[in-house]
Amino acid sequence: MLRYVGRRVAGLALVLLIVLTLVFFMLRAAPGGPVDAYLGMNPTPEKRAEVEHRFGLDQPIWVQYAKFLGNLASGDLGNSLFSDRPVSAVIGERLPVTLELSLTAFLFWVALGLVAGAVAARRRDSFVDGCVRVISVVALSVPSFWLALVLVVVFGLYVKGVLPSSGWTPFSQDPWGNLRGVVLPAFALGLGSGAIIARTLRASMIETAQADYVSFARAMGMSERRVLRQITLRNAIIPTATVIGLMLGVFVSGTVLIENVFNIPGIGQTVVGAFTRHDYPLAIACTLITASVFLVANLVVDLLYFVLNPRIRAGFLNGTAR
């Protein structure tokens, strides 16, 4: 088990290196550059050369890459080309904001999705089930950027003072204000994922309910309650866990859009600025952190799957799985 985790972590580091290398070269291959963004219109050639030298861009690209790798190995991500602040400080400031948003949305929507799915499956074809099915289809069809904009407009223009629709209040400053501020962006961030989770659980519970092992347990006089808890849910949660794992990506990458619409100073907002201004170090750092969060979360889900599904566990212990 420990060896498995060790191997996964090593694989994870390799994936990160590949991602960072790709981003490194793609940034430099993109038209324009930090010098233009930094100096504005028509700079003198001397001025240009000076800034290029300061950013280290006058060196051959392979040298730049080698330097980048060296710094990365020593944990130095460099300074932002524009604010000249250490990139790690910027990330340290913005990451908690994004994590709070993502995590709140994730927990809320996973919980709501699971409860809605379970209730709908239990009361199949009832009014509640109909509601869950209709609402989830609508939720799936609504693009999150549109939903985010509508929420901003509605709560910013028409229903004022109920919930803040823009900006961010740090938790340390005003805990209550902070929590109220998370509500709308978290809602918009995970609506679609919540719907998918609900639908997946509902479908797999209905499928499980027709399984031979459910009939046998009933035929042995097991109560509906216990069948539901110990058998149906227990088995239906396995495919649902896979889907929840896939949804993790949405909760991480979705923040780019949501933070920009709701004007939230998190990684998602930073990353857009960093890429448009060709702020190489900051862009790379944002990529690193986003990819890490995603990969670690995925690893956690895989390990959870391992706990949930005895088949995978047995296959692994027998050495038939990787």
Added chain:
Amino acid sequence: MAAMTAAQSPAGQLLSVRDLAVVFRTRTGEVPAVREVSFDLARGEIFGLVGESGSGKSTVLTALTRMLARNARITSGRIGFDGADLLALREPAMRRLRGDRIGLIPQRPMTSLSPATSIGRQLRWHLDGLDDAGRLKELLGGVGLDALLDRLDGYPFEFSGGQLQRLLIAVAALGKQPDLLLADEPTTTLDATVQAQVLRLLLELRDRVGSAMVFVTHDLGVISQISDRIGVMYAGRLVEVAPARELFAAPRHPYTRALLEAIPVRHRRGEPLRTIPGTVTGANRLSGCPFAPRCPIALDLCREENPAPRETGLSLVRCHRAGEDL
């Protein structure tokens, strides 16, 4: 149905099914799956229910536990079980009977235990007092699974079909010791050798525990080995009921006869296998005898009117021509 009842005295019967009818709702309307099925079962007796797929034999069994699919409905009949009418019971009362007094041995042992929970825990779900090591040993030993004692933390997929079927039998028959055991083709998914072992085990348990059994199968060989009496189903109707030996020695219904003639071992080498001409399709909806379209001796009467059961020798036959010397 008076004749059916007269054949055996209903007093002292454990199970008495009368005029049971089940319909399935389908896209093309309601399809009668079981019609006018009546039979009795004494304590400790094994009643074999044989018929081809779709003949309604499994539906009868499921109706006895009142666990029919959502689109199925019992439209009439009475299921007397030890003095109570099962069809009149409320669901909680019915649930208390399941397992404890009416047990089930399922058709597919490989998929009848939850794949996500260890078998030891699942045994404990269904049976009390298993924390006592002696009781557990006795239970597993009773079905020849002593080797599983130290593998109880294993999951269903780690065991063979034969082992799982024995385990299910240990729970449903030996552990619960029900008055009535329903076996739904419990050997069809097993190898021939394992099949024989499981049949022997069931017979042995009947003698030890004393459960009566309704045993459903499409395999005449299996049913001849295990049953005291046999009911033959065709298109939702019970066409013949007879003691096992009588049924094989003197089949009365044309369908039973055709069925026995189709058994390969009764043929000489090189002779083509005999089949029953025609198909069963649509027979469920016929108002006359369901077998009439395929019957070599059918009369006009057969197509118009479904025959009432007639006592013929030791058998009870639903055939207008039963008793005739043909």
